[in-house]
Amino acid sequence: MALTGIQIFKMLPGTNCKKCGVATCLAFAMNLASGKAELDSCPDVSAESREKLSAASAPPIRPLTIGSGATAVKIGGETVLFRHEKTFYNPTGLAALINDSESDADIAAKVKRYEKFQFSRVGLNLRPELVMVKGGARLAEAAKAVVSNSDMSVILYSEDAAALKKAAEALAGKNPLIGPATKANCDAVAEVALAAKVPVWLKAANMDEVAELTKKLTEKGLKDIVIDSGARTVKDAFTDSVAIRRAALGGNRDYGFPTIAFPVEITPNLALQTAVAANLIAKYAGVVVLGEFDGASIFPLLLERLNIFTDPQRPMTMVQDIYPINNPNENSPVLVTTNFSLTYFIVSSEVEGSRVPSWLLIKDSEGLSVLTAWAAGKFSGDDVGQFVKKIGIEGKIKHKNIIIPGYAASISGDMEEELSGWKVHIGPREAAHLPKFLKEFKTS
């Protein structure tokens, strides 16, 4: 049973030494309670407390990292079944399968292409991070071809412990996830993972065997374990994913690890794999393995992952800036709105859809939508006027017209006072009416 922050606090030294990286023992206790910190960060906790706490304070799902550098993926560490109950912390890692029977040249060409699937959105870089290399005889060579031609991180897939050992050594410092540890090879694979200090994934025949294998691996001293329940149908993969998450959050330590799912072994069809992955990204997979990355299939999954793993406790915001839409010029209309990302997305997509070249100014309103920002005084006439002066739109246009959201109509007077010589136009209340408004709008 998980302890509360206060219960944990009582067992800490209470020195507020800051060595754990946060200001007070109470703050650290709260972080422990929510699974955001590990007890090892506290150097002064007593042995007795440590014993009590480490059992109780360990997060219900072990957080761990696969890979290294820009493509390192942190998975696990989740605490809820539904994102609205708190948030999902660690986005599902996306992997593409490569066989070691492919030539080094083919592998190089593939991973160089995979590395180019990078898309920037709301200030984030979206990309798939992982390549899963499967095989035996050429496992080390193929894995080497991946990391010497790209920055992708690697998962190894071979039931031959000797092949895993050789490949893990070839990837020294790259922190690959290795496996599968199965009932047959569990001890040998555990030795390799311990020696190389890398995380290990297990492949079970069913949910009972999952518990047997996590127990065995844990007894061997491994902590960073990833579960493959062995399910290979759409229905079973989903059911096991829910079962493992529920068991883990219910306190069953045998299932308290992140998971890896294999759309690629459910169907050879990449489009259907994409549908399966879409379900498992939303429903609890730590990693999903696809047959291949293509822009058409990976881009939608990256968007979904971004959406699902957005923290619902904190509104996503846009950077305060000038956003050109449809290649505007010096005569194009200028619109201003707030920096709540949903406001931005709705307004920008309507402006885009209108095909009218426009300048969209996004003003920092602390992530509030128009009506709320206006009511909270974060979108007042003076404020918006000063922002328009400061942001430097005057250097880009030859007119002095600006369109404000209909819901903020009452700020137009103060704005015109602040912006001498400008004409403030009141736009529609709903973004859906922007296309018609813009098509009829004249700046001269």
Next chain:
Amino acid sequence: MAFQIPTVKFSGKINEVPLGPQKVLVGGQNAYSFHTFEGKFPHKPLISLDVWDHNPGEEMAAPLAEAFKGVLGDPGAWAKKCVEYGADIVCLHLKSSDPNGTNTGPAEAIAAVQKVVDAVSVPVIVFGVDNKDKDAETLAAVAEKFANKNLILGPVTDKNYKQIGAQALAYGHTVIARSPIDVNLAKQLNILLTGLGLPKDRLIGDPTTGGLGYGMEYGYSVMERTTMAALVQQDDALQQPLISFFGEDVWKSKEANLPTAEHPNMGDAQCRGVLMEVTEAIAVLGAGISILAMRHPASVKLVKEYIKLIYDGGAPGGGLPEVPITKF
């Protein structure tokens, strides 16, 4: 001891709603989507495809225009095509009635509905333009003309529920209650509509959502919360089956309309749009949606196969759309 899935006790269930004169049933489930291990799902989710009452021309994304080439100016032929493509429901959008556009009247709307109901034998959604007064006028007239045909009329909002709700009640239709990404507003509108006397088995909810990559998470969580309230907290004002019109948002987005040649790392343009639509379909299905309002036939094919596999189990069938790998 053998592993047992920790199950949830569901005390509520989603209302069973008969659609169209055919009485195609939707809803009736008593557990979260896909949770076949702990609930009953008497009816699988349904898919509708869009028909417009006029030729959309450039307003329609190229892959959609291509898929419906030859029928775009003819709502009857277009509706038939939708059914050929596997649609369980046809959704007629009365786009011409938009006061911000051609602003046609009830007579034109009635003519378009007539063409569609004559052409197909699946349930028909008749959808306005989200203008409270105009939709009230148009849909009221449609409701009267097609008395007892059990059309599905929408969108009904808190601004026009009285007019459309009363007509639907009087003339035997089902309504789609639309609320802006908010559980409480959805609940309030359902209470208002049932307060008029509209039976619960003639009510469908549209919780609305942002498109994939455009704030989908807000709608997604509202759907999950609504479903949770309906099933776990047994809130009978939130047990309406849900419809989502995400297909329109997906195909309107910039990313679904970028040409392959200029953006090779975003893959084949048509396939990208289809998989964006499929991805959002699977996400909202999982969040509790019972009717998916979609647009591309390839998306329908994939999602139908997915629904079969997740509910019935088994191995995938053949003949699915392929992803053409774009090398660059």
